[in-house]
Amino acid sequence: MTFSEQELAAPAAEHAVTAVDDAPRKRWAAFRNASWKLWTGLAICAFFVVIAFIAPLIAPNPNQTSSIGLQPPSFAHPFGTTNIGQDVLSQVLAGTTGSVAIGFIAGAITVILSMIFGVGGGFLGGKWDEAASLISNVFLVLPGLPLLIIVTDYVQSRSIVVISIVIAIVSWAGAARVLRAQTLSVRSRDYVDAARVASESTWRIMLREILPNLMPIIASQFVFGALGAILAEAGLSFLGLGAPGGKSWGSILFFAQNAQAITLGAWWWFVPPGLCIAVLGAALGLINFSIDERINPRLRTLALVKRASRDAHRKATR
Template identity: 55%
Template structure:
């Protein structure tokens, strides 16, 4: 009897945690399915594509030729295969986007969540740091830093993009944490003597996962667009392919004037498709974050279930 009573007493707690995590996941809507499909296809192309194509720097005597059986996306002015360049450019752009996304979310979480939970001077210092970063224009700062740095390595681009993309997310996380730190389950954890790091990681952070996921998506989009802008202006990483560098070389070779559409349309289309896929994923996540959208989605699902 005692064991049965103990099981009935303690078994609902894991179930409640599981239900809470399940509610924090975005609903499986057409927007989410299409967005994940587009993003997964582009990521798979960037991961496997470079292993299946030829050397993107190899020069041939078939310069500026259209798509054919030998070169599916044609060649550049110097006879380089556009498909090979696109595969390596996809990998390069995704590396920058995902890395900056993770670093920006980690920095915004550290400043926003930790400062809001600790309060006092910590919160004031972190808020001042965030406000200063918010008023600095991102794109002009990237252009100035990239133009004055001689060795434009991949690490430098990632650092510049990270430092210009975290502040807005930190403000949102701070506001969310301030509303959570005085809730009953957080106060109960404090009374129970739980350490600060465990309260943040176990009690607060799981409730912020939809917000963090949305910020990660925005940071990836911002990083890819920012890197493409720098590369298009000739301020990107030298010796590394990306979608922006492909557009830069195509523009310098007057591909638009020469009618070489196969050179500049594929990288531009990849940027547009990835942006659309990530935007659709963000719309699905927003249905979890936004109470009005969450209620509208639940009502729509209920109407479908009654039919």
Template identity: 50%
Template sequence: MKPLLSSVKTRTGLGVLLLFAVIAVIGPWIAPHSPSAMSPDILQPPSARHLLGTTQSGQDVFSQLLVGTRGVLVVGFLSAVIATVLSCVVGITSGYLGGLADETLSATGNIFLVLPGLPLIIIIASLLPESGNLVVAAVIGLTGWAWGARVLRAQTLSLRRRDYVTAARAIGEPTWRVIVVEILPNLSAVIISSFVGTVINAVLSVITLSFIGVVDLSEWNWGTILFWAQSNQALAQNAWWWFVPAGLCIALLGTALALVNFGIDELVNPRLRIPHATVSRGQRRRLPAPARRRTYMRVGFTAVLPDTAVPRPPDAPASAPPQPSAADFVPLGSPAAVKELT
């Protein structure tokens, strides 16, 4: 299996995430000004004194951006942890136990699955007396676990029929040990991919809630910056430095999470691993053009061999039959294959 960190996309995404994590930790300490402090410098463009300019109240945009990174990441990852734990408990348990437990848990998941997520979060957050980052993270996590539970249930239904699971049950292993030791490790890639997807949805949700002014606006995040920029008509005043940096940070964080998700998909998807498992990149460059094209042809999960003969083993006798080559195989979809089928 191809290592996760061998993908350039995954390394790039993890590098950007690490950068944002460092900013979230040290951001309030290295901020040159207090994010809420007002000054006489009103709507000033970026300068040496204010790296990203100031707002209509003289607040430093760069300080708001540094301090607001922590709120976005805390809500995103905390809500993803809550949703992932709930999806694992509900999905794996219902898929393994079956019967009445499966029907009950599946019905509960289906109810949450058909509920409109963002409107429900808006209603719950607006009804709460205090809607800080922790409360918003809990609300997003409690309403965003259903889809992950459905995917894990489907995977568990497939794994519960495997031989090693049947053997563990036959020797008297308790249910919790079969789930934790035998089934859960085989679902790790799916769980990680679901976690990353939940982080993306949670980040977009908390920024949306802040942008429409539902949550507590005294806690800074990127959505709060956009809310005040929109309320004070920053676009009409050509104050691009007020909202463009926050928008770029949102796009960069979403891109980094998407790159990590793509890398996980390449790791768990057999179809995406076939070109790497068939022949190395250096060997593929030395092959002729037709062979390079046939390297990517597949029959199900099996790659078609290139036009290179398989070498004879050193210890094979002289009378041994010759090893098959790619000429003995008919590529799928070729006229010869169609002729043989008809």
């Protein structure tokens, strides 16, 4: 008994159609099974991003003064006022724009530099890897906070963009070392060797074989860089080295400290910006933890075991 080519190809075609139909289902299952940490962190970050965009509309003049100074929260001023009558809520809203912008810009620059020196050096190898490792090690052994204070103090124009660039230049080396180690691991795998045997170009191997496998780590480094930048900017502004013309949560804390808000009992002046820094930092930390659960085999296995245990418990209680 013989079979025609159409009959032989029919099961394969049916399997291909089934795989295509199952693709959206698998993607939805992946989103549905995502960690609560990821969704919580994304929701909080999305809230602050929306506030950063609409802050100029709802708080057009946060520096407007009045004759009512150091007033506690009220209906007219939900977050109270400063010593010169500025509305603290308007300042917190305006500071959201500066802090979120610094976190995003510094995180992006950190990822770009770490990819150039980490992924590029680790994949190319040889003298390129030696030079990239040397530069990374030099920045890695330098003390971060003192170097950041010195560089920021010597910069004449301290805008939000300049502060972000300075923070990124000081803090990219650690991410580069992590990406270099992962690149060395991915570079030695079979599919990369097969791409070399197939005479694919270096850039094609880099873009098609290396980078897709590093995307979870790159995303984690971006989140970690943004978190570090927001905290670093708050520390710089608290020391008086922040952007003079741009509002941020750190600058609010700086003026509150100079006006002795703690001594005067004006808790409404420094608690809201401090809580915003803590909440946004916690949200970025949750996102980073959820990404780590995806790329760390031990944490991923533990999460699967916990999910299976919960499902078994739900079925037993029904």
